[in-house]
Amino acid sequence: xxxxxxxxxxxxxxxxxxxxxxxxxxxxxxxxxxxxxxxxxxxxxxxxxxxxxxxxxxxxxxxxxxxxxxxxxxxxxxxxxxxxxxxxxxxxxxxxxxxxxxxxxxxxxxxxxxxxxxxxxxxxxxxxxxxxxxxxxxxxxxxxxxxxxxxxxxxxxxxxxxxxxxxxxxxxxxxxxxxxxxxxxxxxxxxxxxxxxxxxxxxxxxxxxxxxxxxxxxxxxxxxxxxxxxxxxxxxxxxxxxxxxxxxxxxxxxxxxxxxxxxxxxxxxxxxxxxxxxxxxxxxxxxxxxxxxxxxxxxxxxxxxxxxxxxxxxxxxxxxxxxxxxxxxx
Numbered sequence: 001x002x003x004x005x006x007x008x009x010x011x012x013x014x015x016x017x018x019x020x021x022x023x024x025x026x027x028x029x030x031x032x033x034x035x036x037x038x039x040x041x042x043x044x045x046x047x048x049x050x051x052x053x054x055x056x057x058x059x060x061x062x063x064x065x066x067x068x069x070x071x072x073x074x075x076x077x078x079x080x081x082x083x084x085x086x087x088x089x090x091x092x093x094x095x096x097x098x099x100x101x102x103x104x105x106x107x108x109x110x111x112x113x114x115x116x117x118x119x120x121x122x123x124x125x126x127x128x129x130x131x132x133x134x135x136x137x138x139x140x141x142x143x144x145x146x147x148x149x150x151x152x153x154x155x156x157x158x159x160x161x162x163x164x165x166x167x168x169x170x171x172x173x174x175x176x177x178x179x180x181x182x183x184x185x186x187x188x189x190x191x192x193x194x195x196x197x198x199x200x201x202x203x204x205x206x207x208x209x210x211x212x213x214x215x216x217x218x219x220x221x222x223x224x225x226x227x228x229x230x231x232x233x234x235x236x237x238x239x240x241x242x243x244x245x246x247x248x249x250x251x252x253x254x255x256x257x258x259x260x261x262x263x264x265x266x267x268x269x270x271x272x273x274x275x276x277x278x279x280x281x282x283x284x285x286x287x288x289x290x291x292x293x294x295x296x297x298x299x300x301x302x303x304x305x306x307x308x309x310x311x312x313x314x315x316x317x318x319x320x321x322x323x324x325x326x327x328x329x330x
Contacts, residue, residue, distance in 0.1 A: 002202070002275060002276065002277075002278050003202065003276065004124070004154070004156075004175050004176040004201075004202030004204065004276070004278060005154060005173060005174070005175030005176065005200060005201060005202055006154070006173075006175065007085065007123065007124060007153070007154045007175050007176070007202070008085075009044050009045040009085050009278055010042045010043050010044040010045060010278075011042075011271070011278065011296045012043055012045075012271070012278065012279060012280070012281070012292065012293060012295075012296045013043060013044075013045030013046065013047055013085075013087075013204065013278055013279070013280035014034075014035065014038045014043050014045070014046050014047065014280060014281070014282070014283070014289065015047045015206055015207075015280040015281060015282030015283075016031075016035070016046055016047060016048045016052070016069055016072070016073050016282065017047075017048065017049070017052045017069060017282055018282045018283065018284050019031035019034075019069060019072060019284045020052050020053040020065075020068045020069035020072060021052055021053050021065070021068075021069070021229070026284060027284065028072060030284060030285060030286070031072060031076070031284045032072070032075065032076040033286055034283065034284055034285060034286050034289050035073070035076040035077065036076065036080070037286045037289055037290070038289055038293075039077075039080055039083050039084065041289075041290070041293045042293075043289075043293060044083065044084060044085045045085045045087060045124075045204075045278060045280065046073055046077065046084055046085070046086055046087065047087045047088075047178075047204070047206070047280045048069045048070050048073045048086075048087070048088045048089075048117075049069070049070075049088055049089035049090075049092070049126075049128055050066060050067055050070060050088060050089065050090050050092075050093045050109060050112060050113050050116070051066055051089075051092040051093045051097075051128065052068065052069035052070070053065040053066060053067060053068025053069045053070075053071075053072075066093050067093075067112065067113075067116045070088060070113055070116040070117050071116045071117075073086070073117065074116060074117040074118040074119065075118070078118060081119060084123075085123045085124060086117065086119065086122055086123045086124070087122070087123060087124035087125075087126065087156070087176075087204075088113050088117065088122055088124075088125065088126070089125070089126040089127070089128035089156075089158060089178075090105075090106065090109035090110065090113065090125070090126075090127065090128060091109075091127050091128035091129050091130075091131065092128045092129060093109070097324075099128070099129040099130060099131040099132070099327060100131055100134075101127060101130065101131030101134040101136070101138065101139035102131070102134050102138065102139075102142075103138055103139070103141070103142035106139060106142040106143060106146070107142060107145075107146075110122070110125065110146055110151055110152065114151060120150075120151075121150060121151055121152065121153060122151065122152050122153070123152075123153045123154065124152075124153070124154045124155075124156050124175065124176060125143060125146065125152040125154070125155055125156065126155075126156035126157060126158045126176070126178055127139055127140075127143070127156075127157050127158060127160075128158050128159075129158060129159055129327045129328070129330070130157070130159070130160050130161075130164055130327075130330040132330060136160075136164050136167050136168045136171075137167060137168075137171050139168075140155065140168045140171040140172050140174075141171055141172075143155050143172065144171060144172035147172070154175040154176070155172055155173070155174055155175060156174060156175055156176040156177065156178060156204070157174055157176075157177050157178070158177070158178040158179065159178070159179050159180075159327070159328045159329055159330070160177060160179075160192075160329065160330065161191075161192065161329050161330055162191040162192050162194075162195040164330060165177060165192070165195055165196065165199070165201065166195065166199070169199050169201065174199070174201050175201065175202060176201060176202040176203070176204050176278075177192070177196050177201055177202070177203050177204065178203075178204040178205075178206055178280075179192065179203065179204075179205065179206070179329070180205065180206055180207050180319060180328075181193075181203065181205035181206075181208065181270060181273070181277075181279075182205065182207060182208045182209060182210050182214065182266065182270060183210065183214060183247070183251075183266050183269055183270075183308065183309070183311075183312040184210045184213070184214065184235070184244070184247065184312055184315040184319075185207065185210070185315075185319050187329070188203075188329070192329065193273070193274075196276070197274065197276065200276075201276075202276045202277070202278060203273075203274070203276060203277045203278070204277075204278050204279070204280055205270055205273075205277065205278075205279040205280070206279075206280055206282075207282075208266070208267055208270040208279035208280070208281050209263050209266055209267060209281050209292075210235075210266070211230055211233070211236075212230075213235070213236070213244060213248065214247070214248060214251065214262060214263055214266040215248075215261065215262060215263035215266075216248045216251070216252055216261070216262040216263065217263075219245075220241065221236060221237070221238050221241055224236065232321060233317075233319070233320065233321070234317035234318045234319070234320075234321065235315060235316065235317035235318070235319060236317075237317060239316075240316035240317035243316040244315060244316050244317070247311060247312045247315070248262055250310075250311035250312075251265055251266060251308070251311050251312075254304070254307055254308060254311060258298070258304075260294075260295070260298060261291065263291065263292070263295070264291060264292075264294060264295040264298060265295075265298070265308060266308070267279060267281060267292060267295035267296075268295045268296075268298035268300055269300065269305065269308045269309075271295065271296055271298075272300055272305060
């Protein structure tokens with residue numbers, strides 16, 4: 001078990017977003033089976049968000065699909081609620097994907113999420129992106145009231161800067177920061193990760209497998225189906241795909257020496273970034289869930305960690321298009 005602040009969770013969580021959007025068609029039966037298998041394997045942290053299911057692109061939202069993933073997760077855990085650390089997020093359900101953090105919005109958003117999740121409390125409640133027009137003190141102050149009311153147990157932020165984290169933590173303890181962190185997304189290491197360590201805040205890396213790229217299962221852009229959100233991400237563009245494939249090739253060679261997959265090696269590297277780090281690789285299939293969970297117990301030497309980092313010296317392309325990248329780490 002691992003601590004996110006004072007919140008106890010398993011060593012690895014499960015990102016549920018892809019069960020409802022972004023990575024091709026979903027299958028509710030298989031998704032629910034994957035969630036149940038995760039609980040059987042000791043994965044307690046399940047991650048969703050109010051906007052999941054309604055995202056049609058990096059910066060657009062279809063309001064008709066908002067909440068679909070929360071509803072799926074709620075159905076999946078209904079009979080096993082006591083085994084789950086349920087995490088969800090608010091701020092991006094606006095049709096224009098504009099981050100919201102005003103107090104009134106926070107209070108309405110939590111009521112909507114509680115209803116969709118069919119639960120009386122949320123274990124970890126994140127602001128999905130920081131609202132640049134609302135002081136973080138107002139947002140976290142409203143979130144803190146939810147803790148007092150028993151609707152939320154612990155608070156989190158997502159893609160927040162070191163300065164914002166400090167301001168938020170001064171209002172109410174922040175238990176976890178969710179940000180992208182993997183071998184090909186390491187920008188939080190300069191200031192944000194050290195700030196979290198200093199303040200005793202856990203880090204929950206999303207996309208720790210580079211949105212599936214680091215598994216090596218993708219061989220070309222053609223492998224991405226129509227509607228797959230990765231078709232709109234710079235790192236998956238044709239001009240960058242081949243260059244980034246060299247990273248996977250190097251990981252495969254290293255992984256072969258340990259008898260594991262490239263994805264397991266990349267995920268194990270994330271686990272080794274600290275005992276307060278709980279990655280949430282996303283999948284909707286039991287097979288890949290089991291592969292990911294096994295990576296949590298893969299021990300790496302200092303020499304192996306250096307070799308893994310050397311395999312990914314530079315990544316071609318930004319992680320998001322400009323309009324969405326500007327909302328990150330604020």
